[in-house]
Amino acid sequence: MGKIIAVVSGKGGTGKTSFTANVGLALAALGKNTLCLDCDITLRNLDLALGLTDKALMDFSDVIAGRCSLSDAAADHPKYPGLHLLTAPLSPGGQLDVTDEQMRQLLDQVRQEYDYCLIDAPAGLGQGFRLATGCADCVVVITTTDASALRDAQHTVMLLDKRFTTESLFLVVGRVQKKLLRALHSTIDDAMDAAGLPLLGVVPEDGDVPYALNRGIPLRDINYYAARAYENIARRITGHQVPLMRI
Numbered sequence: 001m002g003k004i005i006a007v008v009s010g011k012g013g014t015g016k017t018s019f020t021a022n023v024g025l026a027l028a029a030l031g032k033n034t035l036c037l038d039c040d041i042t043l044r045n046l047d048l049a050l051g052l053t054d055k056a057l058m059d060f061s062d063v064i065a066g067r068c069s070l071s072d073a074a075a076d077h078p079k080y081p082g083l084h085l086l087t088a089p090l091s092p093g094g095q096l097d098v099t100d101e102q103m104r105q106l107l108d109q110v111r112q113e114y115d116y117c118l119i120d121a122p123a124g125l126g127q128g129f130r131l132a133t134g135c136a137d138c139v140v141v142i143t144t145t146d147a148s149a150l151r152d153a154q155h156t157v158m159l160l161d162k163r164f165t166t167e168s169l170f171l172v173v174g175r176v177q178k179k180l181l182r183a184l185h186s187t188i189d190d191a192m193d194a195a196g197l198p199l200l201g202v203v204p205e206d207g208d209v210p211y212a213l214n215r216g217i218p219l220r221d222i223n224y225y226a227a228r229a230y231e232n233i234a235r236r237i238t239g240h241q242v243p244l245m246r247i
């Protein structure tokens with residue numbers, strides 16, 4: 001039975017799409033059959049991040065409506081055979097004619113066919129967030145060390161707390177800058193205290209992340225700094241004990 005992991009933040013731009021693409025790649029490289037599912041129904045861009053725009057022609061609403069099968073809609077990554085993308089429908093108004101029950105049925109099928117599914121949720125707490133978290137087995141809340149991102153992460157956790165046990169909610173602190181190194185431990189501790197969640201990983205700020213994301217190139221093919229942070233997270237997700245990397 002596969003595991004469904006929703007990737008959320010509250011505040012936009014904290015690194016959810018980068019996380020989903022790169023942890024998805026790392027899980028596939030570890031031999032796990034992995035589906036990256038874009039739930040950002042207003043501003044999807046996971047297809048760009050994975051370089052799969054030309055291949056992801058059907059979206060998750062097509063599967064729900066029975067217009068195609070899950071395996072037909074899921075685009076295969078040409079280089080990482082275990083990596084697949086199910087893209088989001090575009091709904092400029094931000095509302096989609098998909099019910100929570102339909103999403104539950106889709107995710108039940110995903111659990112049968114994949115080892116892991118990472119759901120890239122949109123910023124905010126609207127329908128996309130609800131669909132992403134409604135049937136997830138666990139949730140990763142991504143924040144940066146900015147006060148506003150921490151506050152939004154806190155609000156997000158308060159909402160999720162009612163539905164998830166503390167063993168199924170995790171924190172990732174993204175875009176951590178080297179210049180914060182001396183204050184890093186207190187900064188990360190503050191983030192953990194603010195969100196009240198255990199830490200799944202820390203991702204450094206690295207110029208190669210936007211470079212790879214914009215070109216749809218796997219980060220791990222050009223960089224072994226930030227890519228290693230995502231790989232460590234993937235290993236933790238698969239149950240390994242991996243120490244936090246030095247930033």
Ligand SMILES: Nc1ncnc2c1ncn2[C@@H]1O[C@H](COP(=O)(O)OP(=O)(O)OP(=O)(O)O)[C@@H](O)[C@H]1O
Pocket residue numbers: 009011012013014015016017018019040121122123174175176203204205206207209210211213226
């Ligand atoms: N570790 C990093 N180092 C440097 N830049 C990063 C890092 N992570 C993300 N970025 C950049 O920050 C921007 C936002 O990242 P990303 O799209 O992954 O965030 P998001 O949370 O999915 O955004 P949104 O809320 O808009 O969906 C992008 O330009 C991305 O390249």
